Amino acid sequence: MSGLFITVEGSEGSGKSTGCAHLQSRFEQCGHRVVLTREPGGTRLGEVLRDIVLTRDDLACTAMSELLIVFAARAQHLADVIEPALARGDIVLCDRFTEASYAYQGAGRELGNEAVRVLEQLVHSERQPDLTLLLDVSPEIGLARAKSAGRLDKIERESMAFFERVRSGYLERARAHPERIRVIDGGPEPSEVQRVLWSTAAELATARGLAC
Numbered sequence: 261m262s263g264l265f266i267t268v269e270g271s272e273g274s275g276k277s278t279g280c281a282h283l284q285s286r287f288e289q290c291g292h293r294v295v296l297t298r299e300p301g302g303t304r305l306g307e308v309l310r311d312i313v314l315t316r317d318d319l320a321c322t323a324m325s326e327l328l329i330v331f332a333a334r335a336q337h338l339a340d341v342i343e344p345a346l347a348r349g350d351i352v353l354c355d356r357f358t359e360a361s362y363a364y365q366g367a368g369r370e371l372g373n374e375a376v377r378v379l380e381q382l383v384h385s386e387r388q389p390d391l392t393l394l395l396d397v398s399p400e401i402g403l404a405r406a407k408s409a410g411r412l413d414k415i416e417r418e419s420m421a422f423f424e425r426v427r428s429g430y431l432e433r434a435r436a437h438p439e440r441i442r443v444i445d446g447g448p449e450p451s452e453v454q455r456v457l458w459s460t461a462a463e464l465a466t467a468r469g470l471a472c
């Protein structure tokens with residue numbers, strides 16, 4: 261028995277957390293067990309590492325160090341949360357996954373795709389999401405939303421050029437993997453974005469024989 265692994269990606273304020281909560285409730289209404297989790301994080305180790313990446317601007321941390329930290333968190337997350345849930349047949353909804361490493365460390369921090377690919381191969385060569393929902397918004401819109409939602413973290417204080425590279429990095433990955441990564445316009449009002457997210461996720465679930 262294998263469940264369904266759906267990741268939700270996009271830059272700051274693109275609507276990932278809002279979208280994940282909506283998908284969770286829709287799948288649960290259909291009687292499915294859902295594990296909602298996030299990266300970096302999702303385990304005790306992962307949450308400590310998340311704090312280092314997002315808040316510890318008092319610590320020197322190179323782009324390569326940051327990449328290795330997010331993959332260390334990911335290895336623990338796969339072992340403790342994602343793989344056991346999929347083995348039970350649950351639906352796993354993950355708020356960011358490896359596409360975020362391509363976008364933020366590969367493109368945003370300009371490490372390039374190859375460094376990310378090497379670690380992806382090492383950490384989860386046998387596992388890819390069944391579906392990646394990429395919420396696309398301009399950095400201006402996303403950052404304005406993130407700002408109005410609360411304090412800006414370390415990454416959210418990066419330059420506009422950084423966020424433009426992140427957005428382009430995500431879109432380039434979507435062009436290279438159209439079979440898995442679906443780009444969804446995150447600009448419209450929440451109910452419209454959620455409608456598209458759900459119809460895309462439900463289409464996959466139905467194709468896999470899960471009633472919804």
Ligand SMILES: Nc1ncnc2c1ncn2[C@@H]1O[C@H](COP(=O)(O)OP(=O)(O)OP(=O)(O)O)[C@@H](O)[C@H]1O
Pocket residue numbers: 270271272273274275276277278279405406408409446447448449450451453
């Ligand atoms: N489609 C939308 N239109 C307008 N506001 C939205 C929309 N979707 C979410 N928001 C609001 O924007 C803010 C950021 O949304 P959300 O937390 O879902 O984004 P996120 O992608 O998870 O952000 P982060 O990267 O900071 O975790 C929230 O206050 C949320 O209510």
Ligand SMILES: [Mg+2]
Pocket residue numbers: 276277278355
């Ligand atoms: Mg969020």
